[in-house]
Amino acid sequence: MTATGDGLTYLVGAERNLRELLLDSDVLPLLQGVLAAGAAGARLVDEYGAELWSVRDPGGGGEQLSDLPLLLEGEQVARIQVSGEREGLEACAELLRVALDTVLRNSLKRVLTTEIHTTVVNSSYQELLKTNGELALSEARYRELAGNLELRVKERTAELRRAQTHILQQEKMAAIGQLAAGVAHEINNPLGFITSNLHTLQKYVGRFTAMLQFYRDHLSLDLPVETVSAEGDRKWRELKLPIALADVGDLLSQSLSGAERVSRIVADLKGFSHVDDAGEMPVDLNAELERTLSVLSHQLRDNAEVNRELQALPTITCQPQLAGQIFLNIIQNVLCHGGAHPKITLSSCCDGERIRISIADNGPGIPAAIRSQIFEPFFTTRPVGSGTGMGLAVVYEAVLRMGGTIAVADAPGGGADFIITIPTGKD
Amino acid sequence: MIEYSEKERRMVLKLVYYGPALSGKTTNLLQLHEQLTRQGRGELMVLDTTGDRTIYFDLLPFFLTAPSGLKIKVKAYTVPGQVCHDATRKAVLQRADGVAFIADSKPGETESNFASFDNLERNLAQTGLDIDTLPLVIQFNKRDLPDCLAEEEIRSAWGPTGIPVLMASALRGVGVTETFAALAGLVYDRVDTRFDLAGGHGLSREEFVRQLTTVHDDNGEGE
Helix, strand or coil: CCCCCCCCCCCCCCCCCHHHHCCHHHHHHHHHHHHHCCCCEEEEEECCCCEEEEEECCCCCCEEEEEEEEEECCEEEEEEEEEECCCCHHHHHHHHHHHHHHHHHHHHHHHHHHHHHHHHHHHHHHHHHHHHHHHHHHHHHHHHHHHHHHHHHHHHHHHHHHHHHHHHHHHHHHHHHHHHHHHHHHHHHHHHHHHHHHHHHHHHHHHHHHHHHHHHHHHHCCCCHHHHHHHHHHHHHHCCHHHHHHHHHHHHHHHHHHHHHHHHHHHHHHHHHCCCCCCCEEECHHHHHHHHHHHCHHHHCCCCEEEEEECCCCCEEECHHHHHHHHHHHHHHHHHHCCCCCEEEEEEEECCCEEEEEEECCCCCCCHHHCCCCCCCCCCCCCCCCCCCCHHHHHHHHHHHCCCEEEEEECCCCCEEEEEEEECCCC | CCEEECCCCEEEEEEEEECCCCCCHHHHHHHHHHHECCCCECCCEECCEECCEECCCEEEEEEEECCCCCEEEEEEEECCCCHHHHHHHHHHHCCCCEEEEEEECCHHHHHHHHHHHHHHHHHHHHCCCCCCCCCEEEEEECCCCCCCCCHHHHHHHHHHHCCCEEECEHHHCECHHHHHHHHHHHHHHHHHHHHCHHHHHCCCHHHHHHHHCCECCCCCCCC
16 A cells, blocks of 8 residues: 555555455355365465464374365465375365365455446545536636626726717717807807997097087077088088088998897807706707707808708707707718708608608718618718717717707718608607 | 655555556556566456446556565556546656656547647646656557557657657567567566666566566466
8 A cells, every 4th residue: 555646546556465364254264165075184275384373173194195286376485285194185285275276366466456446436426526616616706797898898898978968078079069150150240349439439529529518619609600611511510510410320230130140140149058957848950950050150151052941841849959869969070071052951841740851061071881880970071180080979879869860861962961860759 | 746755665556457448457567467477477366347348447567576575566557548537647656766657549539639638647646647757668569550650650649758768569479578568677677776677686687587588388377
């Protein structure tokens, strides 16, 4: 027996001695049998002559008749000695040898088989335990990984959603900023000439005051009417009052129309952004389209030709600024990509269940290959840094919130055709 | 080595016949038992088998005595070749002094030969034996088969390993004793360096191999 690292405690081939393999109960009955057959004594002695097993008939005598070798794995390990006086005991002794040899041989086989079987079962069991332990460990590891993975994916998804929402918000703000710049320009123009008119009027009012003061002073001196009249005419001309009087009417009416223009722009802007309307309300999409056109008027005026093919639409209930976001972003997209002087055709119609609005241009169109991507956040065909790729994503989100769909097709004369379908909510 | 006792002047060596299933390991031992003189060998012991397939091992012991009186017992074992009996193979391989790898010459068995050799390498490592220094010979058995692998092919595949390769047909008794003799020679070299068989015990390599592999007289049953 030996102990090694992998749990084997039995060495195949280890030498055995006879006492390990033969029991008293194996040997003694056989020796007794020889005695019963008439022998006086029978015994086994080891290779040095020491007695291993022995039986003897107390009354028996006689000399040793047989001395036979007993082999184990081909080696002599003992001698079988039978003594007595009867004839034929040699044959009996040979029979004893054969019997002992058979018992020994079978015993050795049994011991070897049992030992290797036990060893193999033990080592297999150890291996199974080890494998089981490894599997349990690996399972725990994967379980942890899987748990973490779910968490990590959730975290990342939330993070991405936050970032996307943030960018959408920024894009809306950017669109509003762009709009504000245009509007400021629009307001600045009338404000400029109103201010200039007021300055002129201030000068004129000074001259009128001087004229009135002149008459008042001369009347108090009791001068003849002719003198006052002549002096007055001279002063009238000196103050260039004929020109001023002719100008005043124009100045005032110009200023008034300028002021009206400013208030109209502000009203449009307010209407477009719906700053006063928090929730949902009845909305006429044609009116929203017009409002969008008017806030973009400074950009459209010299750059684009707009055709309207609008049919009367039923009002729908929604947040009105969503419609503004949709139209503003699509038209800005056309101004950006539709060529130098795009022709924009706006059409609307309704089949009772759905309102269909189309914004078509005569620009280069949108290649079929990228049509599935243009509504994705951050998709842009413009050089890095010049487009956020969020304009049409804002549109998509707004259409979705209105319960509608948006698609892009080829316009009849080439170019892109954005088709928005919004349910009326009356189905 | 299983045992060495200077006091008892006794040494027990272990040789193992390894290889894939059905390559002829047991047949090798049967033929050795058949061919070698009874003088110097014991009986072949075959542990229980299932349908002639070894499931434990077979054992054939040999004996010789050096001029110094040192008794040397050489126990040749087979392992079960079937993949499922790996634990038994490992147990039998423990403390082996030499290995004869019995390969199958059938072209379809090439994979099994390599797989079994890999298994041998792994099990040697696991039982603490070094394949680079352990006496090892390879026997390509079943050379009598008509469609067996060409010898040049075998030699070009296994030659580079530096391991002696022998051709045999164990069923016909060809090459069996030669394989045993080749392994015995290598084992002698290794034992000699540790125990000085030639100088200390007066046992030469030739004598060692001759005593282990003396075949029957041509005419006789010899027993």
